[in-house]
Amino acid sequence: MSETILEVHGLTMDFGGVRALNNLDLDVRSGEIAALIGPNGAGKTTFFNCLTGLYLPTKGDIFLYRRDKDKKISLKGLKPNKVTEHGLARTFQNIRLFPMMTVLENVMIGRHCRTKAFVIGAFFRGPRTRREEEEIIEMSHRILEKVGLSRFENDFAMNLPYGAQRRLEIARALATEPVLLLLDEPAAGMNPYETIELVNLIQEIATDGQSILLIEHDMKLVMSLSDRIFVMDYGKKIAQGRPEEIRLNPAVITAYLGEEVDA
Amino acid sequence: MFTLQELKRSALISLWFVFLTFPIMVVKVNSIEKTVQWRWMNVVYVLVGSFVLSLLFRYFLYRKEQQSGEDEQQGDNTGRSLIHRLLIVPKYRNMIYGVLLGTAVVFPFLTSSYQVNIMTTALMYVVLGLGLNIVVGLAGLLDLGYVAFYAVGAYSYALLNYHFGLGFWAVLPIGGLLAAMFGILLGFPVLRLRGDYLAIVTLGFGEIIRLVLENWGGFSQGPSGISNISRPGFFGIELSLEMAIVYIYYLMVLFVIVTIFLVNRLQDSRLGRAWIALREDEIACQAMGIDKIKTKLAAFSLGALWAGIIGVVFAAKTTFINPASFTFLESAIILSIVVLGGMGSIIGVIIGALVLILLPEYLRALSEFRMLAFGAILVCMMVFRPQGIIASIRRTYTYKPRNRDEA
Numbered sequence A: 001m002s003e004t005i006l007e008v009h010g011l012t013m014d015f016g017g018v019r020a021l022n023n024l025d026l027d028v029r030s031g032e033i034a035a036l037i038g039p040n041g042a043g044k045t046t047f048f049n050c051l052t053g054l055y056l057p058t059k060g061d062i063f064l065y066r067r068d069k070d071k072k073i074s075l076k077g078l079k080p081n082k083v084t085e086h087g088l089a090r091t092f093q094n095i096r097l098f099p100m101m102t103v104l105e106n107v108m109i110g111r112h113c114r115t116k117a118f119v120i121g122a123f124f125r126g127p128r129t130r131r132e133e134e135e136i137i138e139m140s141h142r143i144l145e146k147v148g149l150s151r152f153e154n155d156f157a158m159n160l161p162y163g164a165q166r167r168l169e170i171a172r173a174l175a176t177e178p179v180l181l182l183l184d185e186p187a188a189g190m191n192p193y194e195t196i197e198l199v200n201l202i203q204e205i206a207t208d209g210q211s212i213l214l215i216e217h218d219m220k221l222v223m224s225l226s227d228r229i230f231v232m233d234y235g236k237k238i239a240q241g242r243p244e245e246i247r248l249n250p251a252v253i254t255a256y257l258g259e260e261v262d263a
Numbered sequence B: 001m002f003t004l005q006e007l008k009r010s011a012l013i014s015l016w017f018v019f020l021t022f023p024i025m026v027v028k029v030n031s032i033e034k035t036v037q038w039r040w041m042n043v044v045y046v047l048v049g050s051f052v053l054s055l056l057f058r059y060f061l062y063r064k065e066q067q068s069g070e071d072e073q074q075g076d077n078t079g080r081s082l083i084h085r086l087l088i089v090p091k092y093r094n095m096i097y098g099v100l101l102g103t104a105v106v107f108p109f110l111t112s113s114y115q116v117n118i119m120t121t122a123l124m125y126v127v128l129g130l131g132l133n134i135v136v137g138l139a140g141l142l143d144l145g146y147v148a149f150y151a152v153g154a155y156s157y158a159l160l161n162y163h164f165g166l167g168f169w170a171v172l173p174i175g176g177l178l179a180a181m182f183g184i185l186l187g188f189p190v191l192r193l194r195g196d197y198l199a200i201v202t203l204g205f206g207e208i209i210r211l212v213l214e215n216w217g218g219f220s221q222g223p224s225g226i227s228n229i230s231r232p233g234f235f236g237i238e239l240s241l242e243m244a245i246v247y248i249y250y251l252m253v254l255f256v257i258v259t260i261f262l263v264n265r266l267q268d269s270r271l272g273r274a275w276i277a278l279r280e281d282e283i284a285c286q287a288m289g290i291d292k293i294k295t296k297l298a299a300f301s302l303g304a305l306w307a308g309i310i311g312v313v314f315a316a317k318t319t320f321i322n323p324a325s326f327t328f329l330e331s332a333i334i335l336s337i338v339v340l341g342g343m344g345s346i347i348g349v350i351i352g353a354l355v356l357i358l359l360p361e362y363l364r365a366l367s368e369f370r371m372l373a374f375g376a377i378l379v380c381m382m383v384f385r386p387q388g389i390i391a392s393i394r395r396t397y398t399y400k401p402r403n404r405d406e407a
């Protein structure tokens, strides 16, 4: 239960003169919901971008443990698609679906890194390709059912209501069979009803044994969902611990109140 | 229907047009007799003509806005056109395919070899359009140098035939593969580029190939080109000119069928989905585990493969090629076919090719204004139907529920 699956050491990211991440340590354990919080501009999304290979961190190490394969993989410097292949999948803060593809196809894209057919397979469509294709469809359908989107299956993703689009992003990430699921503000912009549905969904996914690291601004959501919380401010980790510890942590309170006074 | 203000605006537009076209439509200088003719009647024509056109334009815009409002209300906006709805029903689909195939087969018997020749050209553009559609329509990579691959195919046949006497069927795969290799060659440097930048680099690539062919005389015989290229062999039998034309026509029909079949399969494959995802959002696509480099190179090389094959056919059909056949205009026409027909839509591209290649042939009377009409059509399409004649739709999957009963 409490084995580490992700380990980040001294992660630093500079954009020119701006140090967006400053010597950040973080770890996620198998089966838990960990949360990363912090005021706007703290560097949370940048952290995700470094993990998933969209940015190359200036310093630091990222290790992913695949207990099932008995491997410790260094993710630093890998291309985004390789990172996903190794088992990190993410959603985006500002939704990035494939708007002109159907909902089902969006999820099918998630299966890409677990399947093989290429040009020859496409041309000849042999038995193996056909089987693979059926498996993709079947699994994508099951995932859509789980997130409650199967009735939209054949609609264009761009025609979905906002909350459903966020859930589709989660479905697409789940389709890659991630070791760790990274959610970047999954509740952003949702109405209270949609938020409750989302909380239920995340809990359901977690009960299936999925480890999750999520970024979120909605404190109520974070406190109720997460097993452990990491707090960042100005690129630095200022606190970490269980929700009840974080709630009372003076450094966290200053960071948040300070921001509100500024704003 | 039109407010006074709209009428006023149209009137202003037509006045502006009169002013713009004054030098070419009204003033005519006879340089031999050194006199100037003033054709005042043309002012009236331009005035009335542009006024009516501008009103029409407004009317269609108005209709379009209304329609899109209705679409949203109906809620069914999967973008299916009549053709798609017909093609979904197997009975109609088989009927349509049967009629099309029948027409294609009897066509040479009903018409002159001149007509057959034109139709062969149109079919070649169908295949070229479908090939470019992979790159532009599916993968979303704006390629303005597509003609380069066509040239590679044509020259590989011409040169191999000239130097080594290789026949059409032997060079067909070689030409295709060579073009595909050039596709990868072009693909590597432009992997990081997108949109306008990609367009400019591919445009340059197309021009480079043409300029090399034009100036490297020792290799390609320069602007004077290569002549006496052999026509496709037919089991070693010598065909008369007319027979050869019909033979190439049937070959093209076959190629078109095979191409449609293969491109359709590509579109519905894992690779095809990856292309579309790449077009839709490159970052999300990579984050979902798609290898961008592999996917892009596959698009470039497969697109080029078809251009190369048609290049070989082109050389065999005309028996003479020179660099002048491979100018940017050619790329532009093929791109127009894809855009006009409907990016990513196979039926759309086929219709686009037939319209764009056959119309000018039958509208030879308009020949001087051909490019003008061409531009006007494209502009109007972009305004009224940006998705093309036939918009692309995505395949829907019917999931076979096991021990589940749902609609």
Ligand SMILES: Nc1ncnc2c1ncn2[C@@H]1O[C@H](COP(=O)(O)OP(=O)(O)OP(=O)(O)O)[C@@H](O)[C@H]1O
Pocket: A015, A018, A020, A038, A039, A040, A041, A042, A043, A044, A045, A046, A047, A093
């Ligand atoms: N590509 C970039 N180039 C330059 N600066 C960047 C880049 N990406 C992020 N930054 C800077 O890094 C800092 C952290 O940004 P980041 O988006 O990670 O914040 P965040 O914690 O996700 O904020 P929010 O809660 O608003 O999403 C900001 O100051 C931002 O301006």
Ligand SMILES: [Mg+2]
Pocket: A044, A045, A046, A093
């Ligand atoms: Mg953020």
